[in-house]
Amino acid sequence: xxxxxxxxxxxxxxxxxxxxxxxxxxxxxxxxxxxxxxxxxxxxxxxxxxxxxxxxxxxxxxxxxxxxxxxxxxxxxxxxxxxxxxxxxxxxxxxxxxxxxxxxxxxxxxxxxxxxxxxxxxxxxxxxxxxxxxxxxxxxxxxxxxxxxxxxxxxxxxxxxxxxxxxxxxxxxxxxxxxxxxxxxxxxxxxxxxxxxxxxxxxxxxxxxxx
DNA sequence: ATCCCGAGGG
DNA sequence: CCCTCTGGAT
Numbered sequence: 764x765x766x767x768x769x770x771x772x773x774x775x776x777x778x779x780x781x782x783x784x785x786x787x788x789x790x791x792x793x794x795x796x797x798x799x800x801x802x803x804x805x806x807x808x809x810x811x812x813x814x815x816x817x818x819x820x821x822x823x824x825x826x827x828x829x830x831x832x833x834x835x836x837x838x839x840x841x842x843x844x845x846x847x848x849x850x851x852x853x854x855x856x857x858x859x860x861x862x863x864x865x866x867x868x869x870x871x872x873x874x875x876x877x878x879x880x881x882x883x884x885x886x887x888x889x890x891x892x893x894x895x896x897x898x899x900x901x902x903x904x905x906x907x908x909x910x911x912x913x914x915x916x917x918x919x920x921x922x923x924x925x926x927x928x929x930x931x932x933x934x935x936x937x938x939x940x941x942x943x944x945x946x947x948x949x950x951x952x953x954x955x956x957x958x959x960x961x962x963x964x965x966x967x968x969x970x971x972x973x974x
Numbered sequence: 975a976t977c978c979c980g981a982g983g984g
Numbered sequence: 985c986c987c988t989c990t991g992g993a994t
Contacts (some may be wrong), residue, residue: 804980808993811979844990848981876982882981890991903979920985921980945979 768885769967770915772932777943781950793893795819797878798828800885801852807841814840825866827855844915851868853878870894883921891938900928901941912952914969943954 764772770892795815806867818839822828828836837850854879860868868889869875875886890896897945900906910916916927932940951958959965963974 790976800979801981803978805978806980806989807993842991844978844992845980845988846976846990848989852981884980888979901979904977905979941979949979 767931773913773915774932774940774943776934776967777947778939779944780963781943791893793870793889794857796893797856797868797881798853800888801856801880802840802843802848802923803850804845806845810843814842819837824862825857825868828853830968832921837858849870849880855879858880864942868893870896870929872898879946886888887938890941892932897934900925900932901945902928903941903945904954905945906941908950908954909944910972912957912968947950 768825768911798818799815801809802815821839822831822836831850831854836854837846840853842847843849843940860866860877864874866939869878870890870893872890875881875889876883881889883899884901887899887901890898891901904927907921910928915931916924918924918927928940929937951962959962959968959970962968
C-alpha cells in the first residue's frame with residue numbers, strides 16, 4: 764500500500780476507534796482555549812485542567828489577563844511549568860487582543876500568529892477547535908512522534924511535518940486527523956511505552972523500530 | 975533520569 | 985540547526 768492510501772486507512776480506522784474523540788483542552792470559549800493551549804506546553808493536560816477552572820474565574824476575559832499584576836499571573840500558573848514564558852505570552856496576547864481586536868480572539872491564521880506566544884500549533888488548535896476552521900494540521904509532540912513511528916514523514920521541523928501531512932490528508936479532515944493522532948498518542952502510542960499489542964492500527968504501522 | 979497536546983531567540 | 989525556559993509525575 765502506498766503512503767497516501769495508508770494514511771487514509773489510518774485516518775479511517777482512527778475515526779472508527781475514537782468516534783467521540785474529544786480533546787480535554789477543547790472549549791467553546793476561544794480565549795479559554797487559547798490560554799489552555801499556551802499552558803499546555805511541556806505539560807500534561809491533567810495539570811492544565813487543574814488550574815484552569817480557578818484561573819478563568821479569576822480572569823474572566825482578555826482585559827483581566829492583560830491587566831494581571833506583575834508576578835500574580837506567574838504564581839497562578841506556576842504548577843504548569845515555564846510559567847514566566849507562559850505568563851508573558853498570555854499577558855502579551857491578551858493586550859493585543861484588547862487593543863487590536865476589541866477583546867475578542869481573532870479567527871484568522873494571520874492575526875493569531877501576530878499574538879506573542881502563538882505559533883502554528885496553538886493557532887491551528889484555536890482555529891480548528893474554537894472556530895471550526897481547517898487551516899492546517901496541529902503538529903505537537905504526539906503528532907510529531909506518531910508521524911515518525913507510523914512512517915508518514917521523516918521530516919523533523921514542525922513546518923515540514925505539517926506540509927507533509929497536509930498533502931496526505933483531505934483538507935476537511937485536517938483538524939480531526941491531528942486530533943485523532945493526539946488522542947491515540949495519549950491512549951496507546953505514548954512516548955515511554957507504546958502498547959502495540961493493544962493498538963488497533965498496528966497492522967498499518969511499519970514498526971521500523973524507529974523511536 | 976526522562977517526559978509532558980511549545981515558542982522564541984541565537 | 986541548536987538552546988533555554990520550569991514544575992510535576994513516573
